[in-house]
Amino acid sequence: MTTETILFLLRVGSGIILMLVLLALFIILWRDYRSAVTGVEANRRIYGQLIELKEIDGRYLETGTTYPLLSLTSLGRSPTNAIPIHDTFASGEHAMVALRNGHWWLEDRQSRNGTTLNEVMIHRPAIITDGDIIGVGNTRYRMELEQ
Amino acid sequence: MTAITAPETNEKKSFLNVERILLLLAGVFLLVNFFALAFIRSGFGITDALQLVVWVVCAAAGQWWLERRLPRRDMLLFPIAMFLSGWGLLLINRLTQPFADRQTVWLVISVGVMMLVAGFPHPLRWLRNYRYILLMIGLVLLVGTIILGRNPSGFADAPQLWLGIGSVFFQPSEALKIILVAFLASYLAEQYPALRAEEMSGGRRFLNVSPRIYGPILLMWGMSVVILVWQRDLGTAILFFIVFLVLLYVASGSTFILASGAALILIAGVVAYKLFAVVELRVDIWLNPWPEADGRAFQIVQSLLAFAAGGIFGQGIGQGSPGYIPVTHSDFIFAAIAEEWGLLGIIVVITCIAVIVTRGLRIAISQRPQSFLSLLAAGLSMLIAVQSLMIMAGVLKVIPLTGVTLPFLSYGGSSLLISFIIIGLLLRLSASED
Numbered sequence: 001m002t003t004e005t006i007l008f009l010l011r012v013g014s015g016i017i018l019m020l021v022l023l024a025l026f027i028i029l030w031r032d033y034r035s036a037v038t039g040v041e042a043n044r045r046i047y048g049q050l051i052e053l054k055e056i057d058g059r060y061l062e063t064g065t066t067y068p069l070l071s072l073t074s075l076g077r078s079p080t081n082a083i084p085i086h087d088t089f090a091s092g093e094h095a096m097v098a099l100r101n102g103h104w105w106l107e108d109r110q111s112r113n114g115t116t117l118n119e120v121m122i123h124r125p126a127i128i129t130d131g132d133i134i135g136v137g138n139t140r141y142r143m144e145l146e147q
Numbered sequence: 148m149t150a151i152t153a154p155e156t157n158e159k160k161s162f163l164n165v166e167r168i169l170l171l172l173a174g175v176f177l178l179v180n181f182f183a184l185a186f187i188r189s190g191f192g193i194t195d196a197l198q199l200v201v202w203v204v205c206a207a208a209g210q211w212w213l214e215r216r217l218p219r220r221d222m223l224l225f226p227i228a229m230f231l232s233g234w235g236l237l238l239i240n241r242l243t244q245p246f247a248d249r250q251t252v253w254l255v256i257s258v259g260v261m262m263l264v265a266g267f268p269h270p271l272r273w274l275r276n277y278r279y280i281l282l283m284i285g286l287v288l289l290v291g292t293i294i295l296g297r298n299p300s301g302f303a304d305a306p307q308l309w310l311g312i313g314s315v316f317f318q319p320s321e322a323l324k325i326i327l328v329a330f331l332a333s334y335l336a337e338q339y340p341a342l343r344a345e346e347m348s349g350g351r352r353f354l355n356v357s358p359r360i361y362g363p364i365l366l367m368w369g370m371s372v373v374i375l376v377w378q379r380d381l382g383t384a385i386l387f388f389i390v391f392l393v394l395l396y397v398a399s400g401s402t403f404i405l406a407s408g409a410a411l412i413l414i415a416g417v418v419a420y421k422l423f424a425v426v427e428l429r430v431d432i433w434l435n436p437w438p439e440a441d442g443r444a445f446q447i448v449q450s451l452l453a454f455a456a457g458g459i460f461g462q463g464i465g466q467g468s469p470g471y472i473p474v475t476h477s478d479f480i481f482a483a484i485a486e487e488w489g490l491l492g493i494i495v496v497i498t499c500i501a502v503i504v505t506r507g508l509r510i511a512i513s514q515r516p517q518s519f520l521s522l523l524a525a526g527l528s529m530l531i532a533v534q535s536l537m538i539m540a541g542v543l544k545v546i547p548l549t550g551v552t553l554p555f556l557s558y559g560g561s562s563l564l565i566s567f568i569i570i571g572l573l574l575r576l577s578a579s580e581d
Contacts (some may be wrong), residue, residue: 003186010183011463017176018488018495021230024172025502028165028223 047071047099048145050083053133055140060133069143073097075136076109089113089137097134097143102141103127106134113137166213169226170206177202177233180464184241188464198240198251202233205258213574216266221506221577228570232563233259233554234496238483239558241465242476246558254558257567258292264571271575274329275519285326288319288497289370293377308380318561320374320383324390325568328526331367331391335398336519367391368411379425382551388412389533394526397511398518399450433547446473452544453486477560478550481542484547496556497539504532524576527569532561 050073052065067073067083074081077092085094091111098105105112107125108115116135117126130145163171181199202216206229212222230255240247264270274281288310297309297316371384392408421428428443436451439482449472456467467486469475475483484492507528514520534551539547551561 001305007183007186007463007466011460011466012178013179014176014464014488015460015491017172017179018491021169021172021176022498023494024168025498029502043541062292096574 048130048143050097050134050141050143053140053142055138060140060142067141069097069145071099073132075141076111083141085135085136085139087139088133090139094136095134097128104145106132111136160238165222165227166210168258169200169223170229172209173226173230173233174203174206176230177237180237181240183235183464194248195240197300198236198247201251201255202229203237205229205254206234209258209262210339212262213265217574217578219578220265220574221510223502223506224570225576229258229505231496231499232567233430234484235480235556235558236565237464238480238556239476241487242469242480242483243558246476249560250558253563256560257564260564261567261574264568265385265574270572271520271523274523275333275447278330278333281326284322289323289374289428292319293468294374296378308378308383315561320378320380321561321565324530325565325572326499327367327387327396328369328390328530329523331394331523332526333519334520335394339398339518369417372413372415376423380408380550381419381426381429382549385412386530386534386537386550386551388415393529393533394522397525398522402462429547429549433544437543444480445501447542447544447548449473450479450482451544453482454543457487457489459490461485461487461492463487464568477520478538478548478557480553480557481544484556500531500535504528505537506577507531507573510573514576520538520576524573527572531566531569 002051004027006144024038033043037086047069049069050067052063053060053068054063070082073083074096075083075085075090076092077085077087077090078092081093091113093109094111095106095108095115098107105125106115106117106122106128109124116122116133117128118133123140128143132142132143134143158347177199181195187196206226209229213225213299236247236250236254239250252532267273292308292310295310308320309318367388371388374380374384388408389412392405395408396402396405416426420430432439432444432447436447438446439446453467453469453472456462461467464487467483467485468470469479469483472479472482481493481496484496488495507524510522511524511528514524531554535554537546538547538551538553539548543565552559555563
């Protein structure tokens with residue numbers, strides 16, 4: 001091998017290493033970013049979720065939208081709620097789901113059309129649990145707790 | 148290249164963690180390029196081999212020490228700093244061989260001091276509690292340089308920014324960087340409630356800006372002017388002022404500060420253009436270097452030609468001719484990289500510096516509850532960011548040239564030492580003890 005060939009090979013080698021450095025940095029930063037994101041999401045999803053449903057012919061169908069269950073989740077038409085509801089039957093501050101003393105409570109916030117729990121109108125705060133259906137206006141939410 | 152061994156410290160984790168993979172890549176890169184350099188010079192000197200060995204020992208020792216002392220540190224800062232400084236060593240060896248030995252000694256000192264900073268108990272509390280003493284030391288250094296300053300090159304005309312004992316020279320303005328950032332961070336952390344209250348007052352912000360805010364701005368502005376007038380050190384003056392402005396902005400969240408600070412820089416720039424020949428020269432050759440390509444603008448024109456000659460993959464180490472650029476080994480080292488490693492090399496350098504800066508800012512965010520630590524991390528990473536941007540953009544003729552070093556890469560002991568101290572402090576902050 002001539003000197004020129006060796007030098008060329010070394011040049012190619014050093015270029016490849018530089019690219020490997022870039023690749024390694026990219027992978028490390030990407031993994032770091034992913035773990036940071038999943039960390040944030042894990043913090044939010046400890047409790048469970050509320051799955052939005054539509055009632056059609058007596059059957060509940062999932063609309064595909066789910067909301068994370070926070071330790072205090074507010075429902076209503078106003079956009080400041082944790083679960084904003086686009087429904088003229090819903091009041092601005094309609095209802096809320098809150099964790100108190102290890103139980104989940106559903107509370108109606110003096111809404112005009114009321115809140116239902118498993119299709120029964122509630123008049124005072126009620127304890128709810130996994131699988132219960134919350135109804136606000138025409139929309140239903142199924143509660144799913146993380147085990 | 149398997150000198151990076153510390154199996155007894157972490158038997159549970161896999162041997163190859165992030166830090167070691169990057170150090171290994173850096174080591175292979177240096178080996179390949181030193182080998183190519185030896186081929187071109189048709190001989191591998193004992194000192195070249197020694198430099199490589201010293202680098203490997205520094206990397207291994209630093210990694211081992213950090214693994215022991217700061218197991219929860221940021222894993223990217225140290226290997227990237229080692230990669231860049233090793234590359235710098237290689238470049239200095241290639242460009243000005245006699246200086247490389249000196250730089251190797253400085254590398255050993257720098258890594259040693261970084262290890263000290265990483266292992267020393269409570270350096271951050273120390274920085275905060277003794278800030279007035281530190282500030283006094285900094286000001287004494289500044290005044291001392293104005294009175295006793297020398298230039299190692301010996302030219303009577305050159306800026307005299309160094310203090311020397313025998314044949315060892317140190318640039319006090321480098322140390323001043325860290326001292327002033329630490330001082331300002333602790334001052335602003337103390338004024339934090341007042342600064343934030345200022346923000347709360349909302350609409351009437353223009354009317355009642357308190358001396359708490361414009362006091363430090365004017366102080367720093369005055370200091371930058373002193374550095375500029377007495378030392379003719381344009382780069383450091385601008386660097387100081389921009390970093391302080393950003394710190395103040397981070398602490399107060401007020402855009403009014405950014406706007407007024409930018410206006411002060413512009414005013415100072417116009418005045419300096421009229422008053423100082425060095426500023427006038429820099430701006431003139433930035434606007435149009437070509438009429439004087441053989442004269443005063445020779446350096447910048449040669450630098451641009453080096454970028455052009457590099458192309459995408461570069462000429463290969465030792466095969467370009469960055470020697471045409473005066474003082475390539477310090478201010479214009481970025482142009483030398485461009486010529487011999489091309490666009491690829493430049494992208495790697497910029498990525499590495501960007502990673503250091505973003506990690507630093509991330510540390511600042513994670514330390515947000517403690518305003519001093521947060522501001523310190525932000526200030527230190529802004530030092531590296533602004534300095535690198537100034538010299539990289541200056542060499543590319545994007546902004547007027549200001550003579551500052553490229554952190555880790557340029558020749559210069561004080562610059563290398565201070566850059567490694569910054570890395571040490573950031574590592575310390577990322578481990579979130581103290």
